[in-house]
Amino acid sequence: MRMMEEMILREGVVLPGGVLKVGSFLNQLIDPELLRASGEEIARLYDGAGVTKILTVEASGIAIAASAGVAMGVPVLFAKKHRSSNVDGDILSTPVHSFTHGTDYNMVVSRDYLTGGDVCLLVDDFLANGAAMRGMIELVRLAGARLAGAAVAIEKVFQGGGDALRKEGIRVEALGKIESMENGVIRFATAD
Amino acid sequence: MRMMEEMILREGVVLPGGVLKVGSFLNQLIDPELLRASGEEIARLYDGAGVTKILTVEASGIAIAASAGVAMGVPVLFAKKHRSSNVDGDILSTPVHSFTHGTDYNMVVSRDYLTGGDVCLLVDDFLANGAAMRGMIELVRLAGARLAGAAVAIEKVFQGGGDALRKEGIRVEALGKIESMENGVIRFATAD
Numbered sequence: 001m002r003m004m005e006e007m008i009l010r011e012g013v014v015l016p017g018g019v020l021k022v023g024s025f026l027n028q029l030i031d032p033e034l035l036r037a038s039g040e041e042i043a044r045l046y047d048g049a050g051v052t053k054i055l056t057v058e059a060s061g062i063a064i065a066a067s068a069g070v071a072m073g074v075p076v077l078f079a080k081k082h083r084s085s086n087v088d089g090d091i092l093s094t095p096v097h098s099f100t101h102g103t104d105y106n107m108v109v110s111r112d113y114l115t116g117g118d119v120c121l122l123v124d125d126f127l128a129n130g131a132a133m134r135g136m137i138e139l140v141r142l143a144g145a146r147l148a149g150a151a152v153a154i155e156k157v158f159q160g161g162g163d164a165l166r167k168e169g170i171r172v173e174a175l176g177k178i179e180s181m182e183n184g185v186i187r188f189a190t191a192d
Numbered sequence: 193m194r195m196m197e198e199m200i201l202r203e204g205v206v207l208p209g210g211v212l213k214v215g216s217f218l219n220q221l222i223d224p225e226l227l228r229a230s231g232e233e234i235a236r237l238y239d240g241a242g243v244t245k246i247l248t249v250e251a252s253g254i255a256i257a258a259s260a261g262v263a264m265g266v267p268v269l270f271a272k273k274h275r276s277s278n279v280d281g282d283i284l285s286t287p288v289h290s291f292t293h294g295t296d297y298n299m300v301v302s303r304d305y306l307t308g309g310d311v312c313l314l315v316d317d318f319l320a321n322g323a324a325m326r327g328m329i330e331l332v333r334l335a336g337a338r339l340a341g342a343a344v345a346i347e348k349v350f351q352g353g354g355d356a357l358r359k360e361g362i363r364v365e366a367l368g369k370i371e372s373m374e375n376g377v378i379r380f381a382t383a384d
Contacts, residue, residue: 029305030268032261058251059270066255067262069224076222076255113221 001041004153004176005188007034014184018156026153027060027125038175039067042123042151045173046072049148051121053077053114055136057107064153065123074121077113079139081105092142096135099128107135109143116144127152127174130161137170154178157189193233196345196368197380199226206376210348218345219252219317230367231259234315234343237365238264241340243313245269245306247328249299256345257315266313269305271331273297284334288327291320299327301335308336319344319366322353329362346370349381 013021025031042064051072056065057079069076082093083105093108114120122136133150140147149171155162157179162172177189205213217223234256243264248257249271261268274285275297285300306312314328325342332339341363347354349371354364369381 023302024305028270028272028302030258030261030270032265032267035258035268036262059254059272062251062254063258063268063270066222066227066258069222070228070259070262073224075224076227078220078222078251078255080220080251110215110220113216 001038001175003034003037007031008154008176008178009186012186014181014186018159018181020154020156020178020181020186022125022154026064030063035063035067038064038153039069039071041175042068042121042173043071045151046121046148049121050119051148053118053120053145054123055079055109055114055120055140056123057081057132057136060126061124061132064125068121068123068151072121077109079107079109079136082108092139094135094138094142096131099131107132107139109139111143114139114143114145118143118145119148120145121148122150123152124150125153127155127162127172128159130165133161133165149173151175156181193230193367195226195229199223200346200368200370201378204378206373206378210351210373212346212348212370212373212378214317214346218256222255227255227259230256230345231261231263233367234260234313234365235263237343238313238340241313242311243340245310245312245337246315247271247301247306247312247332248315249273249324249328252318253316253324256317260313260315260343264313269301271299271301271328274300284331286327286330286334288323291323299324299331301331303335306331306335306337310335310337311340312337313340314342315344316342317345319347319354319364320351322351322357325353325357341365343367348373 011024054076065076093106120140151173154176155174179189180187203216246268285298312332343365346368347366371381372379
């Protein structure tokens, strides 16, 4: 999406270690026009896919998931991150390793809110190695729900998580697809 | 707001200890129509107030703040909850006690994203004793910004936080204003 790419070029800051700082418009301060347009673009991409629920994970995925939910008219469920492994029967839980923070957590949703009849669209702000996305996929599997695909604001293609999912037949859409950030120069993948 | 009150009556579950469970439409699974309407109602309430930034706190305040931001066309900033006191000069930080979880945390925003020129609207899902709201007010004060007021999805009037703020001259709007939940019966405050 052109607006996302332009915003990344104008506002994004490339830090050492392949980190892209987008706090000024996406994951701490959130630009309202970009947020609205991102939700509408995700709705356009998944129009007709039969999505009944959007699944995201706290905290920085919530805004874009909420915008997509409003645009699509489907409920938004956000998974929580718990430090401890909770064996409560009322929840679905899966362990996730965060490469960003170097920590492990349990990704948790209430069993009541994700059910076998659901067709899920996974939404997040970033897709890099795909760990959080794989956690959400596991929650969908545990619920016996179906997966429509995934949509993220920014994919860091060079970290491989998105293409690994695509190779498994999972539909993955990214509004800004960054192919490389070498020497601080951001290059986008060309449109398919 | 009628839609919020109807949803609370239809879906809310009163638990022991004055807890209202609204996970099925507000703070885990989020209803898209309620979310859109809540954002538009907050925009209507604060129309003309000169708001330049919406401030909320992760995680469950983000969706409604995002919806209000889209409706008002102003950026949304979400404060983070840190366990440790970070003395980094680039952040604004204030300690908050969470009565819900019985824990303390530091509420943190980047200094770059909240500045002296801002007129802030504080948005959250719940207002009970007001601890989180007071944390946000302190961040606004630390930034030298101005406060337009606060808007929450649900105020538990009987816990006193909202009225204490109003007594200090702070404008507080609630879309659903619960006066009492005795014996599991939810009663709303009548409109002013």
